[in-house]
Amino acid sequence: MPLRLDDVERAAAAVLPDAVRDFVAGGSGAERTLADNRAALDRIRVVPRALRDVSACSAATTLLSRQVAMPVATAPIGYQKLVHPQGELAAAAAAKAAGVPFTVGTLSSFPLEQVAAVGATTWFQLYWLRDRALSFDLVRRAEAAGCAAVMLTVDVPWMGRRLRDMSNGFALPDDVVAANFTTGTASEAHRASPGGSALAAHTSTAFDPSLSWADLEELRRRTRLPLIVKGLLDPADAVRAVEAGADAVVVSNHGGRQLDGAVASADVLEAVCAAVAGRCEVLLDSGVRSGTDVLKALASGASGVLVGRPLLWGLATGGAEGARGVLGLLAEEFRDALGLAGCSGVAEARRLRVLRRASQDGTGVGEGAVWR
Incomplete structure (x- = not known):
């Protein structure tokens, strides 16, 4: 039985094909x-x-x-069938059992309707597509399927330079498709090429890099669902998202998979929370690996966190049961951290003080120890 999520990661690395392991684990550039x-x-x-x-x-x-x-939801991750035949269906079942929201992605390997039918509280993640009609049709389908929120990802005008995928010439196997689209829409994602990522090539043609605040406002007008904006790091952008009608923002650098050299999500969390001043919920994404991390996020002002890669590690090692084990371990760790911090509940965790230490090279937030 794994005692830490790191144990699950090691087990997953042992069973996944090298290229898939790199696709899940890797970041962009030098992975700083x-x-x-x-x-x-x-x-x-x-x-x-x-x-x-x-x-x-x-x-x-x-x-x-x-x-x-x-205070946890699953992060949107595409093509989960890469790590287990039941992919998003198994992951959604695990989220339902754990009592946390499951985020089904635009690039899900099962149709969003089928995933929502599993019965978890389901959020739909939207990539803004060049085909605007298709973007809005996906939102309409999410509403009809009973999804509880729409999450617009705003930090992927195109896919970052993920050198592991480029080195591997990563492409989707024939049995893994973007199931929310008609047959053939994502055929480019199956074409391996040395020194290139087929997924990056596909998304560069499918995603719309002209996404703007006006589009966010239009999306707000088009849907009755709560709107989450994912991929913000600058407090000013978070404020503008609230003004455009966002019900929640996700402080995220896409798990280190987009701009290499972007600030760490946790380093700007407090500033974003202070800027929005309670006008919307704030979630932390990127790097959460334990229940103590969840506690740290709450004490820094967040409403909750998104957890991504660990869910895939659980899927890879044991399908729905493995993913359920990951969420169960996270819940056990979080409850332990709550009690040991002197908190009987989540509201008290948000009133804790934190110290934020400078990094060993003197960079990071503050010098020495800084009270909040």
Whole structure:
């Protein structure tokens, strides 16, 4: 039985084909931002409170006004069939069992309707497509399928230079498709080429790099669902997203897979939370690997977190049961961290103090230890 999510990652690496393992684990460029995401979370220290009654300690809370078992949702990840034949269906079943929202992506390997029918609270993630009519049709389908929110990803005008995928000439196998589209729409994603990523080539033709604030406002007018904007790092952009009608923002650098050299998500979380000043929910994405990380995010002002790669590790090692084990371990760690920090619930965790230490080379947020 794994005791840490790192154990699940090692087990997944042992069973996945090398190119798929690299696709899941890798970042862009020299992978500095990928590493910084972990380093930023590791720099945060929580200041526990003492003499608090934690005999009844609950991780339950709400996200977008819906009850959840813990302040966690799954991050949108495409093509989950790469790691297990049941892909998103198994992952959604795990999320349902864990009592957390499941985010089904535009590039899901099963149709969004089929994933939503699993019965988890389902959020639909939208990539803005050059075919605007198709973008809005996907949102209409998400509404009809009973999805609880729409999450617009705004940090992928095109796919970042993911050198592992380029070195591997990564392409989708024939049995993995973008199931939300008609047959043949994503055929380019199956064409391997030395020194290039077939997925990057496909997304460069499918995604619309002209996505603007006007488009976000149009999406807000077109859907009745709560709107989440994912991929913001600058507090000013978070404020503008709120003004455009966002119900939540996700502080994210896409798991270190887009701009290498972008700031770590955890390093700007507090600033984003301060800027939006409670006018929308704030979620942290990129690098979350433990229940203690969830506690750190809450103490830094977040409403909750998104968890991505660990879910795929669980899928790879045990399908729905493996993914359920990942979420179960995260829940166990989070409840343990809550109680040991002197918190009987999530609201108290958001009132904790944190110390944020400078990195060993003197960079990062603050010098020495900084109180919040």
